[in-house]
Amino acid sequence: MELKVLNSDPKRYGITEKKKSDIDLLTAQVIDAEAVVQQQTTVVSAITQKSIKYQGYLLDAENYRTQSLSNKNLIDQVIQNAIDLSGNSEIAFTKMTDANQNTEQVAIEVTVLINKLIYSVEIINKLSNLVIRKKSLNPLISDDLITKINAAGTDANNAVALTLIALKSIFAAQTSCLESEAATALEQKQALNLYTTLTGQKNPNETTVVLENNSIQSLLYKANSDAKIAYLESNKANDETIRQLNVATTNLNKAQVKLKSLQAALAAANAAALAS
Incomplete structure (x- = not known):
């Protein structure tokens, strides 16, 4: 008895192999897409952490810039106060010097006046003694004249006493003027020393800030300048990190969309294969 071998439909066999090949290709593409998504997720996570860190750097730089500007403005105020104190002390010193000279002149004039009064008292006493002696010899001399x-x-004598009191007051005022003059001179000197310490300059009329010295003003001005530069650099780095994060996020979104599309195509291919 002759046996007949039943062969499958070659056309159907070709379709099945094609579907299997498509499924294998889609499966490989899904695996590759999953790897890309995982890689892009790792990149986004790393750049996100970097962005958080750089935002912290930017905040620190902004706070430092604000504080350094405040310090700069504060040192400017202190220096201006030192300049004003020096100028006011100089004016006061000049006035004190003038007052002291005027007091000395008044003291000289009062001393001359006292000498004249004392001389007058001596003359009057001599005249009184003379009149009294004459009165004893000549009763006709008026008693009213003697009185x-x-x-x-x-x-x-009273005038001499009062003038001496006035002279004492003048000497006291002169002593006070001298003390005030000395105190004012010291105050002016200390104000100038303070100005020099703050600025490294000796003349308050100098308005240019010398950044090469080691004065407090120079250091604070340099700190303010450095803070501005540091802020700009931090801001630039932060912007660049945000740009990188945006690019990485976009790449991740694209990879996720592609993965979902491939997964959907693979699911459809598997469903079609099972249905055939």
Whole structure:
């Protein structure tokens, strides 16, 4: 009895192999797409951490810039106060010097006046003694004359006493002026020393900030300049990190979309293969 071998339909066999080949290709593509998504996810995660760090750097740089600017403005105020104190002390010193000179002149004039008053008292006393002696020889000399001469002597003595009190007050005022003058001179000197310490310059009329010295002003000005540069660099780095994160996120989204598309195509191919 002759046996007949039943062969499958070659056309159907070719379709099945084609579907299997398509499924294998899609499966490989899905695996590759998953690897790409995983890689892009890792990149996004790393750049996100980097972005958080750089945002912290930028915040620190901004705070440092703000503080350094505040310090710069503060040192400018302190220097201006030192300049004002020096100028006011110089004016006060000049006025004190003038007052002291005027007091000395008044003291000289009052001393001359006292000498004249003392001389007047001596003359009046001599005149009084002379009139009294004459009165003893000549009773016709008026008693009223003697009374007036004696009164003149008393007034002259009182004038001397009052002038001496005035001279004492003048000397006290002169001492006060000298003390104030010395204090004002010291104050001016200290203000200038403070200005020199702060700026490294000796003349308050100098307005240019010398950045090469080691004065407080120079250091704070340089710190402010460095803070500005540091902020710009931090801001630039932060912007670049954000740009990188945006690119990486876009790449991840594209990879995820491609993966989902391939997964959908693979699922459809598997479904079609099972249905055939």
